[in-house]
Amino acid sequence: xxxxxxxxxxxxxxxxxxxxxxxxxxxxxxxxxxxxxxxxxxxxxxxxxxxxxxxxxxxxxxxxxxxxxxxxxxxxxxxxxxxxxxxxxxxxxxxxxxxxxxxxxxxxxxxxxxxxxxxxxxxxxxxxxxxxxxxxxxxxxxxxxxxxxxxxxxxxxxxxxxxxxxxxxxxxxxxxxxxxxxxx
Amino acid sequence: xxxxxxxxxxxxxxxxxxxxxxxxxxxxxxxxxxxxxxxxxxxxxxxxxxxxxxxxxxxxxxxxxxxxxxxxxxxxxxxxxxxxxxxxxxxxxxxxxxxxxxxxxxxxxxxxxxxxxxxxxxxxxxxxxxxxxxxxxxxxxxxxxxxxxxxxxxxxxxxxxxxxxxxxxxxxxxxxxxxxxxxxxxxxxxxxxxxxxxxxxxxxxxxxxxxxxxxxxxxxxxxxxxxxxxxxxxxxxxxxxxxxxxxxxxxxxxxxxxxxxxxxxxxxxxxxxxxxxxxxxxxxxxxxxxxxxxxxxxxxxxxxxxxxxxxxxxxxxxxxxxxx
Numbered sequence: 001x002x003x004x005x006x007x008x009x010x011x012x013x014x015x016x017x018x019x020x021x022x023x024x025x026x027x028x029x030x031x032x033x034x035x036x037x038x039x040x041x042x043x044x045x046x047x048x049x050x051x052x053x054x055x056x057x058x059x060x061x062x063x064x065x066x067x068x069x070x071x072x073x074x075x076x077x078x079x080x081x082x083x084x085x086x087x088x089x090x091x092x093x094x095x096x097x098x099x100x101x102x103x104x105x106x107x108x109x110x111x112x113x114x115x116x117x118x119x120x121x122x123x124x125x126x127x128x129x130x131x132x133x134x135x136x137x138x139x140x141x142x143x144x145x146x147x148x149x150x151x152x153x154x155x156x157x158x159x160x161x162x163x164x165x166x167x168x169x170x171x172x173x174x175x176x177x178x179x180x181x182x183x184x
Numbered sequence: 185x186x187x188x189x190x191x192x193x194x195x196x197x198x199x200x201x202x203x204x205x206x207x208x209x210x211x212x213x214x215x216x217x218x219x220x221x222x223x224x225x226x227x228x229x230x231x232x233x234x235x236x237x238x239x240x241x242x243x244x245x246x247x248x249x250x251x252x253x254x255x256x257x258x259x260x261x262x263x264x265x266x267x268x269x270x271x272x273x274x275x276x277x278x279x280x281x282x283x284x285x286x287x288x289x290x291x292x293x294x295x296x297x298x299x300x301x302x303x304x305x306x307x308x309x310x311x312x313x314x315x316x317x318x319x320x321x322x323x324x325x326x327x328x329x330x331x332x333x334x335x336x337x338x339x340x341x342x343x344x345x346x347x348x349x350x351x352x353x354x355x356x357x358x359x360x361x362x363x364x365x366x367x368x369x370x371x372x373x374x375x376x377x378x379x380x381x382x383x384x385x386x387x388x389x390x391x392x393x394x395x396x397x398x399x400x401x402x403x404x405x406x407x408x409x410x411x412x413x414x415x416x417x418x419x420x421x422x423x424x425x426x427x428x429x430x431x432x433x434x435x436x437x438x439x440x441x442x443x444x445x446x447x448x449x450x451x452x453x454x455x456x457x458x459x460x461x462x463x464x465x466x467x468x469x470x471x472x473x474x475x476x477x478x479x480x481x482x483x484x485x486x487x488x489x490x491x492x493x494x495x496x497x498x499x500x501x502x503x504x505x506x507x508x
Contacts, residue, residue, distance in 0.1 A: 073230065083189040083192060084214075084492070085187045086187075089216075090217065125224065
């Protein structure tokens with residue numbers, strides 16, 4: 001595969017500004033942070049969820065429980081006999097998710113299949129009062145009837161291109177890039 | 185989203201002798217996230233939904249069979265278990281027939297325990313389904329060794345350089361053989377200790393230290409993996425008496441207290457308390473025997489999950505990865 005062409009769309013300063021707005025929007029939408037829990041989807045959603053939770057805690061002076069969710073075992077493409085993906089850590093808040101308002105946090109929303117899997121997996125842990133979806137980037141291209149409630153930035157991306165989000169915990173930096181011709 | 189893949193194990197899991205270091209580490213690493221599933225209120229994930237697994241136990245086993253059944257059910261597979269006692273038909277014929285019958289019922293995987301060394305491989309060569317060796321004669325018991333290694337790694341944080349001594353009837357033990365292969369590949373130092381009648385003559389060639397006295401083994405070890413003394417060995421004259429065995433090779437608190445460091449105590453079960461291990465040791469602060477049992481389910485879930493996959497195809501893999 002040819003080396004894809006990378007174009008930085010958002011640098012650290014701009015991503016932080018967007019995340020700060022997303023944190024405020026989450027609070028606005030849920031009303032009270034008392035029963036809130038932020039669940040990041042493994043791997044990059046986890047770092048973003050932690051970042052958003054800290055921001056909300058600073059603004060609202062209330063603790064916000066966080067967790068991580070690895071959706072590998074709920075993927076809809078595992079019936080195909082292909083190699084097995086590495087399974088990451090699932091760690092829900094110790095308070096549980098029963099009757100709480102849960103915000104699922106991911107880096108990029110594309111086909112919606114990850115979110116479908118996340119909804120199924122969360123259901124196996126309990127019955128939240130409400131589930132919202134928060135993504136840093138919505139790139140369009142949905143294959144399922146799923147939408148995000150809180151969106152950092154929307155881009156219209158061509159089929160063969162990829163949005164790459166980097167987060168400090170995994171990549172050592174915070175940025176959003178477009179990779180031309182990274183798919184297919 | 186890009187997806188990283190675990191190493192491919194091949195169609196069957198027959199033993200640790202033929203696995204690479206990377207494959208073994210891949211199984212241990214994959215076991216980690218599976219531990220959490222058994223702690224959930226709903227202990228079930230849908231990853232093996234629609235798969236049919238047969239647990240074919242031609243030899244008695246309680247712990248291993250139940251552990252495999254839990255692992256299969258927690259991954260949402262449909263399972264059938266059967267135990268077959270001694271058969272008048274020669275074992276080879278029975279197995280061929282079994283293989284053909286199983287195939288005719290459209291199953292996906294077979295977990296087999298059999299008294300003959302090589303039975304799992306024999307079956308694997310004759311059916312298209314995945315075959316997992318749950319113990320074959322004196323050959324191997326790979327999932328037991330994997331759960332032993334996972335437990336040691338949990339407790340000590342590593343396997344590299346760890347000194348593990350396997351105590352007891354190494355000669356007849358598939359657990360010992362699998363442990364020796366696996367531990368050596370992961371950089372652990374391995375020793376054996378037991379009566380000379382119960383140590384295989386070729387043990388020196390496996391890169392293993394031999395201790396004739398349990399005191400020397402305790403002096404050297406970070407970990408003791410104490411094997412069950414099969415009581416029928418006595419009848420065959422390998423050991424003069426249980427009391428004599430306990431006096432010479434039994435692991436007691438008094439002996440452990442003289443050790444220069446705390447020693448982790450493993451036992452694959454079922455234990456003969458007061459023979460190879462004293463109760464005070466089995467129930468003591470350094471015993472991880474019950475953690476072995478807990479880890480056994482996670483390791484078997486990992487093996488089932490990995491074997492249900494296929495050969496890596498990088499082009500296809502890249503597509504799957506971004507489909508999400």
